[in-house]
Amino acid sequence: MILTLTANPSIDRTVTLTGPLHRGAVHRAAAVSSHPGGKGVNVSRVVAAAGRATVAVLPGNEGDPLLRELTDAGIGYRAVATSGSARTNLTVAEVDGTTTKINEPGTALTTACTAALAEALDSLASAASWVVLSGSLPPGVPADWYVELLRRLRGIPVAIDASDGPLQALATEFGSAAPRLLKPNTDELAQITGGDPAELEDPIAAARAASTLTDRGVGAVLATLGKAGAVLVTAEGAWYAAAPPVTPRSAVGAGDSSLAGYLLADIDGAGPAERLRHAVAYGSAAAALPGTGLPGPHDIDLDAVSVTALDSLHYS
Numbered sequence: 001m002i003l004t005l006t007a008n009p010s011i012d013r014t015v016t017l018t019g020p021l022h023r024g025a026v027h028r029a030a031a032v033s034s035h036p037g038g039k040g041v042n043v044s045r046v047v048a049a050a051g052r053a054t055v056a057v058l059p060g061n062e063g064d065p066l067l068r069e070l071t072d073a074g075i076g077y078r079a080v081a082t083s084g085s086a087r088t089n090l091t092v093a094e095v096d097g098t099t100t101k102i103n104e105p106g107t108a109l110t111t112a113c114t115a116a117l118a119e120a121l122d123s124l125a126s127a128a129s130w131v132v133l134s135g136s137l138p139p140g141v142p143a144d145w146y147v148e149l150l151r152r153l154r155g156i157p158v159a160i161d162a163s164d165g166p167l168q169a170l171a172t173e174f175g176s177a178a179p180r181l182l183k184p185n186t187d188e189l190a191q192i193t194g195g196d197p198a199e200l201e202d203p204i205a206a207a208r209a210a211s212t213l214t215d216r217g218v219g220a221v222l223a224t225l226g227k228a229g230a231v232l233v234t235a236e237g238a239w240y241a242a243a244p245p246v247t248p249r250s251a252v253g254a255g256d257s258s259l260a261g262y263l264l265a266d267i268d269g270a271g272p273a274e275r276l277r278h279a280v281a282y283g284s285a286a287a288a289l290p291g292t293g294l295p296g297p298h299d300i301d302l303d304a305v306s307v308t309a310l311d312s313l314h315y316s
Helices: 039-049 065-072 111-125 145-152 164-171 186-193 203-214 254-267 272-287
Strands: 002-005 010-017 029-037 054-059 076-080 087-093 099-103 130-134 158-161 220-224 230-234 237-242 306-310
Touching (some): 002 039, 002 254, 010 065, 029 065, 039 054, 039 130, 039 254, 054 111, 076 111, 111 145, 158 254, 164 186, 186 203, 186 220, 203 220, 203 230, 203 237, 203 306, 220 272, 230 272, 254 272
Parallel strands (some): 002 054, 054 076, 130 158
Antiparallel strands (some): 010 029, 087 099, 220 230, 237 306
């Protein structure tokens, strides 16, 4: 079972336009869709679509539209009562694949709600192959909360996908609280290594930066490089997977899908190169889907993803 935490869940609403977006203009919508969202929820959606067990831990109240959508999608969840409804995130998708996102800040969580979420994780974690902590933290939650949770989950494989304050707070504690897997994109990798995001789109530069994190105790770094693919760095080596050519339709959920693909391969016992192959295949498939659609196994083309081992002399 893959257990996910989404402290700041959302209902992701996508409006697909018939043409390009023009500021100040009136637009026609070609389609409108809505899905349960938030980074951990997205991971659970991909895992469930693959027919694997998952439970999403999140704040939510009985009757909340978000929980109804999770139920309708067949995704198991453990909800903790909170003071408000889930936020709504809006994605405006253009015909060429360009997406514009407007994300609400989310409902503030009380200390009691935050503690209840941590207790829900504790009660379920022993049955989990992986625990995923991902996404932004809502108002009222301290930036170092992922550090606290990581220490509570000591001995259990934890994957973290975070940015900004929560990621930086985590990075300061890698010596004593490092995750089994960290999944940054180029901007996030730059935030904690001092690099230039544009330069880190180069696989060698990204692997070199990621290796500084494994040197500090992170078990593995899966760095997604957008259309360039991804690199995986562990203490044993580094690998690069080029992304297959796809027609991009939406970048929403691509990183979450990459993380889910990696974890699905891992629980099947795959080695590092194959875990990376699955990550890039899932991420690329997500980018080719419209709106907030996320991939299932029928969308994945593993044969289209090539993986290359990187010589340590080239990135260390």
